[in-house]
Amino acid sequence: MNHKTCLALAVSLGAVQQAAASGFIDDSKATLDLRNFYYNQDTRNTRAASDKEWGQAFMFNYQSGFTEGTVGLGLDLQEMYGLRLDASGRAGKAGEDNTPGSVFPLSDGKAAHDFSKTGVTGKMRIAQTQLKAGTLMPRIPVLMTEDGRLLPQTFRGYQVDSKDLKDFNLVAGKLEQVLDRNSSNGQGMSIAGANDPNKGKFSNQFYYAGVDYAVSKQLQVQYYYGSLENFYQQHFLGLVHNWQLPVGQFKTDLRYFYSTSDGKNSSAAGRADGYVSSGYYGPGVNAGKVDNRLWSALFTYALQGHSLSLGYQKTSGDSDFPHVNQGQGRSVYLITNSQSLKFINAGEQATVGSYAYDFSGLGVPGLKSSVTYIRGSNIRTAGRDNSEWERDLRIDYVIPTGTFKGLGLTWRSAVLRGNDTSDKDETRLIVSYSIPLL
Numbered sequence: 001m002n003h004k005t006c007l008a009l010a011v012s013l014g015a016v017q018q019a020a021a022s023g024f025i026d027d028s029k030a031t032l033d034l035r036n037f038y039y040n041q042d043t044r045n046t047r048a049a050s051d052k053e054w055g056q057a058f059m060f061n062y063q064s065g066f067t068e069g070t071v072g073l074g075l076d077l078q079e080m081y082g083l084r085l086d087a088s089g090r091a092g093k094a095g096e097d098n099t100p101g102s103v104f105p106l107s108d109g110k111a112a113h114d115f116s117k118t119g120v121t122g123k124m125r126i127a128q129t130q131l132k133a134g135t136l137m138p139r140i141p142v143l144m145t146e147d148g149r150l151l152p153q154t155f156r157g158y159q160v161d162s163k164d165l166k167d168f169n170l171v172a173g174k175l176e177q178v179l180d181r182n183s184s185n186g187q188g189m190s191i192a193g194a195n196d197p198n199k200g201k202f203s204n205q206f207y208y209a210g211v212d213y214a215v216s217k218q219l220q221v222q223y224y225y226g227s228l229e230n231f232y233q234q235h236f237l238g239l240v241h242n243w244q245l246p247v248g249q250f251k252t253d254l255r256y257f258y259s260t261s262d263g264k265n266s267s268a269a270g271r272a273d274g275y276v277s278s279g280y281y282g283p284g285v286n287a288g289k290v291d292n293r294l295w296s297a298l299f300t301y302a303l304q305g306h307s308l309s310l311g312y313q314k315t316s317g318d319s320d321f322p323h324v325n326q327g328q329g330r331s332v333y334l335i336t337n338s339q340s341l342k343f344i345n346a347g348e349q350a351t352v353g354s355y356a357y358d359f360s361g362l363g364v365p366g367l368k369s370s371v372t373y374i375r376g377s378n379i380r381t382a383g384r385d386n387s388e389w390e391r392d393l394r395i396d397y398v399i400p401t402g403t404f405k406g407l408g409l410t411w412r413s414a415v416l417r418g419n420d421t422s423d424k425d426e427t428r429l430i431v432s433y434s435i436p437l438l
Helices: 003-017 268-272
Strands: 029-043 051-063 071-086 114-126 129-136 154-162 168-179 206-214 219-228 232-244 249-261 291-303 306-316 349-358 367-381 384-398 408-418 424-436
Touching: 071 129
Parallel strands: none
Antiparallel strands: 029 051, 029 424, 051 071, 071 114, 114 129, 129 154, 154 168, 168 206, 206 219, 219 232, 232 249, 249 291, 291 306, 306 349, 349 367, 367 384, 384 408, 408 424
16 A cells, blocks of 8 residues: 555544544535446558447545534545446457557456556645645646546545635645556556656656636636656646627637756656657757647637637647656647647647537537537658648537436547548547436
8 A cells, every 4th residue: 555545544534533523424425427438449541450449437436524623634535447348449359569448458468357446535624725645636737637538547646725815726736656547557657758668767756836816707817837757847827818798708718838858858868768758859859858838829709509719729849748648548738639639749730620509599408519620730750741630529418307317428529630640530429427325
């Protein structure tokens, strides 16, 4: 048992001793979340087999309240279980490269029959400041927990967040392990270029801190810092403004990331040892050294259920955009965080267009749809420029009333093409339902 889990249990024992106190039990919540997930990815321009996987997830989540007093103690518990229903594609048998599927881990060269994750988080509250130790699922600009498969990605570490200052939200933390979305095991963190499971380099120290400031009801500004030891340091600035027009609403979303090397990635010897980033490896550059700037602007106009967005994103520098990436799927806080591609290669410029509609206005509450198109170009590679594009379609329906109220149905389709990646067609079908237990 690692020291974070021990600390979490120690905090929980203190909480249990005071469990009779009002708040710990009275404010507790527990749910059982069910998710049925089907995934089909067809690679079109290579001889790779398709990836077809189907599974059922059971996710128990318990969140206690806090004991009374100046210092309140609490406990959160998670138990997640994924059962394989089918894995008839690439994940169902060992391929030539023994590559695992996207949904299940490998077991003896085949998709595992099942897998599970257990999370324990001790928590302490003073006024509006909370300290958590154990399992965490951060969703901040410098690190986004990935939840695009059967079970979500989780992390182990410490975090403190505070809302004691009016209009400010402060957060800081340290992560030491990640449990990927298709894994039961904790491991160190890495980035693209160094994340080979057998020969790669990893770090057990990711530090982060940030602040969100509500300047007004319409305007929010952000600053965040993240650092993966021996790989990179990253600064983020963000601005979101909502403008109520006489007809409709207009939203402006501006983001800027500045990323540089850290520790072993800063030296030629460290990079030779494997602490490298993916990116441009042409002449005249420090190949593998983190060097990236990324900015984006997204503008959205919404009116009576309709929503139209247009955006632009540009990277500069010799490396790809650095972020925690184990090679088994990830999410990034970018306007190009699409179903499959991320459009974050060195030098890449991406244009974004999307349209969404909420059918409540037509008398069908709970039904929503969207279509997004992203095109990336000017990707820096030795000798030529590359381009890529992706089109995503999505339909969501949550039954609003009746016996099956809350049952969610999702269909997601992605088509991606380009000379910088494999051509793929991808489909996801998801059925979800949450059962309140407390």
